[in-house]
Amino acid sequence: MSLIFYVFGALLVLSALGVVLLKNVFHSAIALVMALALVAGIFVMLGADFLGASQILVYVGGIMIIMLFVIMLSQQPVEALQRQVNEQWLLAMILSIAIGAGLAEGFKKYFAYHFKSPGLMPTSVSIGRLLLGEMIVPFEAVSLALLAALVGAVLFSQEQKDK
Amino acid sequence: MFFKEDIVPQGADRWIHWLAPVAACAPAFICFAPVPFGRDIVPVDLDTGVLFILAISGLSVIGILMGGWGSGNKYSMLGGVRAAAQLVSYEIPRVLSVVPILMLYGTQNLRLITMAQQARWFNFFPKWFVFYPVIGQISFLIFLICSVAETNRTPFDIPEAESELVAGFHTEFSGLKFAFFFLAEYAYVFLASAMAAALFFGGGDGLWVRGGIIPSWLWFLAKTSVLVFVFLWFRWTYPRLRVDRLMQFCWKFLLPWSFINIALTGAWVLVH
Amino acid sequence: MADYAYLIPLFPLAGAILIFFFGRWLPWKGSLLGVAAVFASMVMSISLFHQYLNGTLKVPFELSWSWFAAGIYPFEVGVLLDGPSLILLLVVTVVSFLVQFYSLGYMRDSPRFKRFFSYLSFFTFSMLGLVVANNYLQFFVCWEVVGLCSYLLIGFEFERDAAAGAGNKAFLTTKLGDLGFYAGLLLIFAVMGTFNFGQITTHLQDGSVSPRLAMIIGLLIFCGTIGKSAQFPLHVWLPDAMEGPTPVSALIHAATMVAAGVYLLARAYPFFMLAPEGLEIVAWVGGITAVFAATIALTSDDIKKILAYSTISQLGYMVMALGVSGYGAGLFHLTTHAAFKALLFLAAGSVIHAVHTNDIWKMGSLSKQMVTTTITFFIGAAALAGVPGLAGFYSKEMILGAAYGTQHHALFALGCLGAFMTALYMMRACSLVFLGEPRDRERFTHAHESPWTMTIPLMILAALSVVAGKLLLHNGLINRLMEMPGISETRESGIAAVIATSSALLGIILGYGIYLARWIEPKTLAAVFRPAYVLFRNKWFIDEIYWALFVRPIMRLADKIASFDYDVLDQIGVDGFGAATEWFSKLDGWIDDTFVDGFVDGTGRFVSRMGAMARTIQTGLVQNYLLIITAGFVFLAIFWNIF
């Protein structure tokens, strides 16, 4: 189990690097698909089986497909050959390393000692009860947000007729 | 097919072109993990079985998009986009058509779902989900139609219509790679039939033949084969749909009806 | 029977859904379904009331189901049957049924016949849900849905800009009041942790809520009433709402929805019981509205607008009644008012249907063409004016008696003035529309009596307008229904009754004198009281005041901000600087050309260099901005950790 986790973690870091560094956007999207699938795997290892399946269903089966769509529809052949990283990369790198280091340091301060991992339990039922019980209000709010997103997406992607 | 030359087009994105058939094919086989082939013959007894299958089978779309992109060919790409659009759209009513089953039996575990269907109505009539009045039939029809569309088969095969589009996204694939795409397609036909058998037809539950003379796995395979036959039957019978009709049918007919069906099931569950 | 009371709102809901989705394929576009649904509700309400009368139904009767739970707080939906809700159920179902029946004829030619009935049923559902609610949350949800239906139905003929605008205005204005209501709800929940009416009353009675807080909550809830019941100063939407079809005006903007505000006030009464000072404010808002709206009705030319202002005025009476502790009187007037005002609107609709205009000066002598409509309209007008023996007489007298009995003499005087003007403008409307000479020959000859689907509801409502008052007073029924611990029964007061009645009769006689017998020409009268006339005629300039006070300043502010660049930055910063420089160079040019040139150039170059430096910050690139944000964050984090 542990070994699998470290392999997954290494692959996750690699594919995350792929997302931000690969030249071809399509390739980085594929790298992102891989990263998301790996995150789903980590979820399952952490006992969140329902969440892992949802991650694949929503992220990979939904969001990434649309992402690939847009990439396919909006590629100018010339742009794929240009530099993909802007001029502020050095500063950005310093900043993100600082943030990463800070996060690691902070985590180390509070969570470095060993927590016992409890056994894995199926979670679908309890998540269902949680969402429709105590979390009902955020749940409804999210459905409203989704509706708004739906309407907004239709509005934005419409061809403008009046022009 | 194994020995045919593997041709990679000049403008192709080599890596993607190479990965596409794998990405299309692999999920199809992973999906068989939680399928209960018989009474106690379940490769992996997953608690989130149904969701797992639905999620993983969605991964194949990535393979198709990769195929369309990797060929470095505008027409392949359009074919890929079309196919993906169709698959993503039909995925939604398909998932929703399974929801009533989950509501009724209160589990996503395929084995438990088949177990729950082994009861009899009036000690006689099999209590399979498909025989539940109204909800069972609506669910099954939507599931069947969406599964046909999901596997890109006639009458929903406009994205890869051989005679009209020169095979869409897999135009540029030959030899073993092409074989992999087809393998994926037929694996999905088999998977959809197996799922339908497990979800709607009681899995390995036998019909009035007591004492286990016929083993449950044989029942399961028989049901699956009949459903596979239905799939082929569709192909022989119906002409193709136009692409805009196809999308309209999904969004304006299947989707509302699957919502209505969920509401009906809710009422049914409340009453019982 | 009472166990199934929850079906009363559900029937119209089912009707609305069925009509909306399947109406296309049903005979009569499904409208009969809506009528049948509300008929079922009506039968149930009547039998519930009957059970109450013969004592088999003990009130208050409460049913409650769990709706959802957020954390530890359960929220419920429920049915509460007590005096007010029983009587309101009767009012809403009966009026709704009659109006829907009437609409079968009135709306026949509408291209959106199906949608109209669907909305109407949906409105009935939400209104009934509001009436039977046993907690504030359900009440509020239904309240908002009612507002939505009102919006949809006012703007029903949305091809006309006026209708669409009126819908928006109504929606936004009432929302302003709802904000207060909403704040009140939040306070209630924060203080008591429940929305249930009964539990709230218990909380209030055991003294765990300070009177001051109770008053604040009560007044916040009263904001909702001001918006929905079109009280001054948020009354402006109701006259505009007359752009909706006439049945809608009758149902929503006369009989039921606007009365919901009064009902809300009645439900919030326990708060005011703790804080009687709050009631004074309520009473004065009501009293002022009653007179104020009546003055506008005196000069209006549009038959529906007259009725609309009359509605506002009568709602003012109800609010005033509640304000002077006339709990029963207010709800009594609500009931009778629903009957005769719905009647008046429907009769007006019948007239408009016949002559295709709203202008009373283009009507006249219509009694010769439309007998039923005339008689029913007269009955309604008499009931509204307070002719003894009719419904309006008893309820209005009860209100004025309450005002008199509780030593609110100023309010009593306002009420009598209002009653006088009510009689006057109703007499004016009756005379100009139905009596006298036909002023528009062509319209007069084309006018005809309406079909039976429209006249039958008129007759039923006319009958109700006559008997409702007597029936409800029979054996002190209204006082039994409106029992409220802590409020003494209103005592009859002979003097009050006499003054009130005589002021109404005076109004009728004066109206007869001016508009029929022509003792004095209306035009002369207008000339004599010119300032008042102009004021009334222009609705006290309320719309204009709002425009000037709120709308225009906001727009002007927006303009100011937009033109800040041109006016301030460009003119002072650039133009002004240029002008100054120019003047300076002219002044000094003759002394030392080169020096001045150099100075001016230098200044210009300095300014432009500064500008260029400032410009570089505004790259317009998101990622630049983001980088700076991130850098700031990292800086802060480091700073925080070090110090």
Add this chain to the structure above:
Amino acid sequence: MTLYHILALSGVVFSIGIFGVLTRRNILGILMSIELMFNAANINLVAFNHYLHPGNVWGQGFSLFVITLAAAEAVVGLSLVLAIYRNIKSVFTENMNLLHG
């Protein structure tokens, strides 16, 4: 596989995401990097849930909300990208500088 290792992993992924957001010229790349950051946060939520509060599933519930809202965000973002692309025929952020002073 300890809690700290999982958290460190998510921290690394998060900072990679930040780097991507700050540097990718392609706006789609930025969107993808944002998804990476979401996922890093989700890993944290689930990990805390698993190790610190094994009795309940609140962390997973939150993650579900994050996933859902990420879907909404992606849909709106992508439709905006398409709309922009239709107007300026480019997906590079330097070309989207209407706010340039």
